[in-house]
Amino acid sequence: MNLLYLLLAVVQVLIGLHFIMPLILWIAGRFTGKKRPVTQAYEADYAVIVTAYQQVSLIPLVVDSILKSNYASYIIYVVADNCDISDLKFDDPRVVILRPPEVLASNTKSHFYAINRFERAHERLTIIDSDNLVHAEYFNALNRAFDQGYQAVQGVRAAKNLDSTYACLDEAGDIYYRLVDRKLMYEAGSSAALSGSGMAFTLQLYRSCLENNEISGAGFDKILQYEILNRGERIAFAEEAIVYDEKTTKTDQLVNQRSRWINTWFKYLYLGFKLMLKSVYRLSWNQFLFSILLVRPPLFMLMIISFLLFVTDLFLMPLFALYWVVAIVVFFTFVFRALSHFKADEKIYKSLKNAPLFIYFQLMALLKVRKANKISVATEHYYEEKISK
Template structure:
């Protein structure tokens, strides 16, 4: 019995410890196999449907539409799906904007997306999904095309922070930088697929319909199902670091708790997809599926860090040599985290906010306690920045 317990204890330690060194391991693999970035190919503009979804709140819609209309691109239409919204104050003069208000409450991202698809004004070749609190950089669609033109059917852009007004927003931005760098750039460069981020992503309309049209997804996590369906077909999701959307970060503790409760809930709900992809990858000899499956099995950042700390503390009393290995693992993780910040466009304010990480983790622990009623607490994140503040932010970032 003791032998079984020791074996299980060592196995759990190995699994959690692997997550600490995985970022540097992924960086090493990506460095070995990285290919040259493809050049933009001038040619005919592909026809895009830009789907903007809103639930309950419409305060930021005029700003997001204004930023989209400034795209250096002409062949697109904007479909705003205002689900359960008051649209009396929404007026758009451009004929590129199609305002849709479903007759019944949808309360689902994918239901809103397919409501837009069923109301397309023409047969679009590609679609891209933008949140109602996002803003887009003028070359967004052109940069997406660089990878579509290479044969990819699914691409993920980068979501940069639109606001860094509080410690919570800055730490949220730091977290995004870390995940974009490893789960986006390095994972794709290593020969697998970038993970999807919920917005700032684009697909051929045919692939999106093939993956999700027969599924009715409620609650958070449609992007988790979508990425699994794409990689299950052994297609790769490209990461496009130049396709930039500006995403509003959580600036208040109540926002953070509600949002993270939904996100953590989706990991517990969908991490099993990782096993499916690993088994498929082994059967298909697919590096794309195997590596992506490993990433899907990884717990949220704060969970494996806390578990690792606990295991290191226990080993201080039962096996100091193993405790030293844990310390080395944490050094490797911190090194990887710093590399992600240094090699990205990191605002100096983010560095000054890192001292607030313990408080940030504390609120995520509160989120963990609320995961089983996560989708009941809120199905969308309310933001609190006025359009004037948003325009000021864009001017500062020289968009």
């Protein structure tokens, strides 16, 4: 019986560690997070890859935002996969429209379709989703990270729409992950997690990581970040490199999207354990911290499991229930710290009271996880906005 209690205690410590992790990273950042000196400062040439699948209605908006950026050295490659491009017309020579003759239904295939048709030898590439808008200083902020010698940089994906409770809660979760998985991880001497868009790489690194890697379904960013870390590189976090991202507004949209994300976590969970073993062998702090992030379950799963363990402790190990109280206090402290640091809109604070409903829909997504790859390869966009003149 004592062995059973010991095993239960160990399991709880490991699970609760994910709630305490922000505090550990914050403390580590005070000692290990040193900014690299600038190795070279110049205006690099970017390939901007914008991927669209079936929908192109938002393409004029994202292209317009890029063309209005305070930067000149780039070419935009719009890969319109399985799209009608008859109405896509741009006068600017920096915009190239590519329509694959066959359906690709894959992020990486779209990326390499563009790479193989680059009009010149770009030094760097940045990946933007069709529903994104780009901040005017996006490229300059990326350059400041690259100038420190990094070959991979993740920027910020901030909400462009907060027009529903679900969009606000979606952004609240993103803000928490932005602080913990990107800012604190990076400052602690590890790497910022990739988020699918608003990220940039040297062309050489991107090709070496994915060119010979056949990836099906969602989650190319999971493979990419593993490959980058496996090569001993760090992913920098550029807090001022901002793209504005469309947040989920409808329940079916939310369930389908989260179902794909949960499926991706299960699918690539093995990479976390693989990287953890390598980090121990290589004595790599960067890889070790990042491996913990990779094995962490989605937040709603962690909260449900933790609640069940807390209730169990009330009957079997009452004193151990205090551990969960401390863990949850730390977690919520950093939730509000994140909202404060990134200046969250008042709507987001008000939406938090509906968090249990948001968790419920993610449970519904979990039930659909086996069919996730059959739902769709892209999130359908509902938010509309006019191009500013």
